Amino acid sequence: MKTETGVAAKIIYLKDYQAPHYTLEHTELHFELLGDYTEVSAELRFKRALTAPKEAVLTLLGADLELLSVAWSGQLLSANDWQWQDEKWQFAGAGEGGVLSTKVRIYPDQNLALEGLYRSHGLYCTQCEAEGFRKITLYPDRPDVLSTFRTTIVADKASCPVLLSNGNCVATGDSENGRHWATWEDPHPKPSYLFALVAGDLAVLRDSFTTVSGREVALEIYTAEVDQDKCDHAMRSLQAAMRWDEERYGCEYDLDRYMIVAVSHFNMGAMENKGLNVFNTSCVLAHPATTTDAGFQRVEAVVAHEYFHNWSGNRVTCRDWFQLCLKEGFTVFRDQQFSADQLSAVVQRLEDVAFLQTHQFAEDAGPLAHAVRPESFVEINNFYTLTIYEKGAEIARMLHTFLGADGFRRGSDHYFKTYDGQAAIVEDFLNSMAVANGLDAGAFVSQWLRWYRQPGTPVVSVNSVWQKDIQRLTLTLTQTQSSKSSSTPESLPIPVRLGFIGKEGELSTSLNGVTANEHLLVLEQAEQSWQFDDVSQVPVLSLFRDFSAPVRVKAEFGDADLAQLIRLDSNSFNRWSASYALATREILALAEQYRSGDLRAHQPQESALAAAIAEVWSELAASDPALAAKMLQLPSLAYLSDQVACYDPEALQRARESVLLQVIAPLQSALGTVLAKQEMLKPYVYSAQAIAARSVEAVALDGLARLQSGAAAAIAQHWLKEAPHMSAEQAALTTLVHHQLPGADDALQAFYARWKHEPLVLDQWFATQASAPQAETRERVEALLAHSDFDATVPNRVRAVIGQFANNNPVAFHDAEGRGYGLIAKQLLAIDARNPQLASRLAGAFGIWQKLDESRQAHILRELDGLLSGDLSSDTRETLS
Numbered sequence: 001m002k003t004e005t006g007v008a009a010k011i012i013y014l015k016d017y018q019a020p021h022y023t024l025e026h027t028e029l030h031f032e033l034l035g036d037y038t039e040v041s042a043e044l045r046f047k048r049a050l051t052a053p054k055e056a057v058l059t060l061l062g063a064d065l066e067l068l069s070v071a072w073s074g075q076l077l078s079a080n081d082w083q084w085q086d087e088k089w090q091f092a093g094a095g096e097g098g099v100l101s102t103k104v105r106i107y108p109d110q111n112l113a114l115e116g117l118y119r120s121h122g123l124y125c126t127q128c129e130a131e132g133f134r135k136i137t138l139y140p141d142r143p144d145v146l147s148t149f150r151t152t153i154v155a156d157k158a159s160c161p162v163l164l165s166n167g168n169c170v171a172t173g174d175s176e177n178g179r180h181w182a183t184w185e186d187p188h189p190k191p192s193y194l195f196a197l198v199a200g201d202l203a204v205l206r207d208s209f210t211t212v213s214g215r216e217v218a219l220e221i222y223t224a225e226v227d228q229d230k231c232d233h234a235m236r237s238l239q240a241a242m243r244w245d246e247e248r249y250g251c252e253y254d255l256d257r258y259m260i261v262a263v264s265h266f267n268m269g270a271m272e273n274k275g276l277n278v279f280n281t282s283c284v285l286a287h288p289a290t291t292t293d294a295g296f297q298r299v300e301a302v303v304a305h306e307y308f309h310n311w312s313g314n315r316v317t318c319r320d321w322f323q324l325c326l327k328e329g330f331t332v333f334r335d336q337q338f339s340a341d342q343l344s345a346v347v348q349r350l351e352d353v354a355f356l357q358t359h360q361f362a363e364d365a366g367p368l369a370h371a372v373r374p375e376s377f378v379e380i381n382n383f384y385t386l387t388i389y390e391k392g393a394e395i396a397r398m399l400h401t402f403l404g405a406d407g408f409r410r411g412s413d414h415y416f417k418t419y420d421g422q423a424a425i426v427e428d429f430l431n432s433m434a435v436a437n438g439l440d441a442g443a444f445v446s447q448w449l450r451w452y453r454q455p456g457t458p459v460v461s462v463n464s465v466w467q468k469d470i471q472r473l474t475l476t477l478t479q480t481q482s483s484k485s486s487s488t489p490e491s492l493p494i495p496v497r498l499g500f501i502g503k504e505g506e507l508s509t510s511l512n513g514v515t516a517n518e519h520l521l522v523l524e525q526a527e528q529s530w531q532f533d534d535v536s537q538v539p540v541l542s543l544f545r546d547f548s549a550p551v552r553v554k555a556e557f558g559d560a561d562l563a564q565l566i567r568l569d570s571n572s573f574n575r576w577s578a579s580y581a582l583a584t585r586e587i588l589a590l591a592e593q594y595r596s597g598d599l600r601a602h603q604p605q606e607s608a609l610a611a612a613i614a615e616v617w618s619e620l621a622a623s624d625p626a627l628a629a630k631m632l633q634l635p636s637l638a639y640l641s642d643q644v645a646c647y648d649p650e651a652l653q654r655a656r657e658s659v660l661l662q663v664i665a666p667l668q669s670a671l672g673t674v675l676a677k678q679e680m681l682k683p684y685v686y687s688a689q690a691i692a693a694r695s696v697e698a699v700a701l702d703g704l705a706r707l708q709s710g711a712a713a714a715i716a717q718h719w720l721k722e723a724p725h726m727s728a729e730q731a732a733l734t735t736l737v738h739h740q741l742p743g744a745d746d747a748l749q750a751f752y753a754r755w756k757h758e759p760l761v762l763d764q765w766f767a768t769q770a771s772a773p774q775a776e777t778r779e780r781v782e783a784l785l786a787h788s789d790f791d792a793t794v795p796n797r798v799r800a801v802i803g804q805f806a807n808n809n810p811v812a813f814h815d816a817e818g819r820g821y822g823l824i825a826k827q828l829l830a831i832d833a834r835n836p837q838l839a840s841r842l843a844g845a846f847g848i849w850q851k852l853d854e855s856r857q858a859h860i861l862r863e864l865d866g867l868l869s870g871d872l873s874s875d876t877r878e879t880l881s
């Protein structure tokens with residue numbers, strides 16, 4: 001691999017980890033924010049580590065810095081006194097320790113990568129994870145060096161009335177020339193990636209929270225003045241998260257203040273800097289008029305996620321970036337649990353699982369596959385992946401299933417207590433889980449560690465034999481690891497929650513003398529068998545309930561078996577997953593017929609899925625509307641593409657539409673009944689019930705658009721006219737545009753005129769068009785890229801247009817002529833020059849290439865060769881290579 005300068009890119013290995021030779025006792029920072037540039041002075045008090053050799057060298061990191069001066073314990077140094085290569089600055093004269101004073105100049109206005117200190121639209125803000133702090137000052141920028149911080153910010157008072165950093169504000173004052181300053185002190189030792197600074201003209205919403213031990217915490221949400229009316233939901237979510245973490249994990253907040261700042265230019269969702277979270281506006285602002293249900297839920301989840309990091313990530317941090325899953329996987333699991341408690345647990349779970357199966361499974365099966373704890377990396381920014389986050393969360397969930405809620409809590413208590421203030425590794429987490437539950441730690445850690453070390457998605461094969469005469473069922477499970485796995489894959493501990501579904505419903509059975517409707521097995525060997533007694537009839541197995549392990553299941557289910565689960569399983573998640581499996585099967589079979597030119601395929605065959613759904617749907621729409629809505633959302637092309645060896649987007653799309661039509665055709669009157677309720681036109685309430693009612697109506701409208709487009713268009717227009725909130729407006733607009741119904745263009749124009757002043761709504765407007773599933777969308781996207789409101793420096797806008805097209809519009813992206821790829825490649829090159837992190841993420845859209853037909857592969861490879869032969873960042877180069 002090559003970097004932009006042509007030298008071989010450096011691969012960093014976990015096995016090479018070395019503890020720092022110098023620890024840092026305290027960090028003192030002084031920022032002079034001056035219009036064109038910024039000067040940063042730092043005083044760092046170092047001490048040689050007890051374990052370090054006498055001749056230890058002090059190694060700091062610095063990138064894109066103009067070094068103005070360096071002094072060691074008061075003595076000025078010159079360039080001869082140190083070595084500075086690539087990003088490494090080394091000083092051999094540090095002895096037992098001392099104070100390093102540095103002064104550097106940086107240029108926040110020119111920083112379009114949005115890493116380090118940057119200024120956009122007048123607002124200064126920082127993003128330091130993972131390695132951004134080295135762009136602010138020379139520093140031991142690694143997560144295992146923790147120190148207390150004292151930060152002074154000096155800036156122009158008129159343009160930057162608000163000056164924020166981590167911790168508590170201890171002093172403020174005015175200085176000359178209309179400038180002012182503020183000093184912040186963070187008493188909790190932290191690594192540099194959790195540092196934050198914000199300066200600008202912001203308004204604030206204040207509230208408070210009283211912790212379980214009675215301490216009053218000031219809560220503040222900073223935004224542009226015009227967005228202050230969109231902060232209530234984030235504030236309520238924050239308070240709910242704070243209470244929840246006390247109750248569920250015994251985690252109490254530890255500073256007097258908790259601040260959230262909304263910024264419009266941000267590469268990711270949000271960042272958990274200690275006491276001063278920085279958020280993408282899309283993850284904090286919410287108002288019924290401008291935000292959909294999905295948007296509200298995202299805000300709630302991300303606010304909670306960042307808050308939960310205060311313990312899982314900040315109080316206990318990561319020793320090195322190989323341990324990223326330690327904070328991210330665990331925290332995602334925590335935010336998933338929280339969201340499940342706020343709204344509908346089943347809907348939360350099936351959305352999380354569909355997301356994992358669609359995107360993480362594909363990542364694990366493609367060229368970018370890696371372990372949850374990888375052994376090596378080139379560019380750490382490329383490792384903020386679905387595998388680390390989502391699969392990491394599934395591992396935490398399996399531990400929770402395996403140990404039980406109380407056992408898991410004992411383990412997390414032990415972990416937070418033992419490693420508080422430290423930088424930990426995955427083994428520490430597993431060790432706590434074992435020790436707190438009286439298990440053999442050595443065996444437990446080595447067994448569970450396999451989940452973190454082996455890439456690829458395990459496959460579990462199922463075989464069951466029922467003996468009528470003795471009413472016994474013998475279940476045999478076999479696990480195999482994908483070929484992506486390490487050379488000698490080892491068996492994983494796989495929790496299997498299962499039940500048995502008979503002709504009339506759930507059966508109770510006995511395992512080792514325990515009689516129950518549901519059993520928990522742990523598959524630990526390559527192959528294992530279990531005997532269930534009192535099995536009175538041949539059952540259908542309801543396996544991996546609530547998706548108890550992130551595996552692919554190979555089982556010989558007949559259509560009738562899956563239909564039986566859809567009708568009768570007591571586990572709602574598995575009812576849904578059976579419908580998903582049956583839909584997948586029917587769509588793939590039909591697509592195969594299209595591909596082989598079998599003309600009988602034009603005569604719709606009996607659909608077992610349609611029959612099963614027809615039987616339950618009306619009742620379900622009344623009793624569990626959220627689940628009813630989900631049952632009609634057939635697997636996406638992205639999901640289906642992961643299920644096939646050869647991906648033919650056209651055939652799959654056609655087959656999917658055909659099956660969908662079969663499913664909804666018998667439901668026409670049921671859809672009418674749902675739509676007649678007009679829940680969509682009631683005032684906005686954020687509750688599980690209200691969201692479920694709206695979601696089933698939105699799905700019903702989408703279904704109706706396929707059966708009676710005129711009637712659907714009329715309803716959509718009615719919603720647009722009467723819409724009391726964005727959920728109705730967006731559902732109506734999407735239906736009109738995606739089904740190309742009459743009036744779609746006028747509706748787009750009217751929507752634009754109404755919302756052009758709201759960036760987040762405008763993002764939706766762009767995204768709705770860029771994801772319209774027709775070939776013509778490519779031309780529309782070309783036009784959108786030339787639109788006066790398209791701004792390639794705003795990541796949200798780039799994702800709304802380019803990201804939607806590349807990742808959420810397979811029909812147009814996979815244009816047979818390769819024009820979709822060409823469009824994306826051209827955009828990638830332009831974006832990469834400014835913002836490598838953003839470009840690299842978009843480049844992931846090409847990850848599917850190996851599954852495409854030869855002609856599409858050739859188109860993609862041509863584009864990739866073109867890109868790789870030019871100037872590219874190391875981020876994007878690594879992804880594309």
Ligand code: PHE
Pocket residue numbers: 127129130268269270271272305306309328384
């Ligand atoms: N740590 C952030 C989170 O998941 C994500 C992030 C990573 C943000 C890197 C910015 C840069 O909560």
Ligand code: ZN
Pocket residue numbers: 305309327328331
């Ligand atoms: Zn996180």
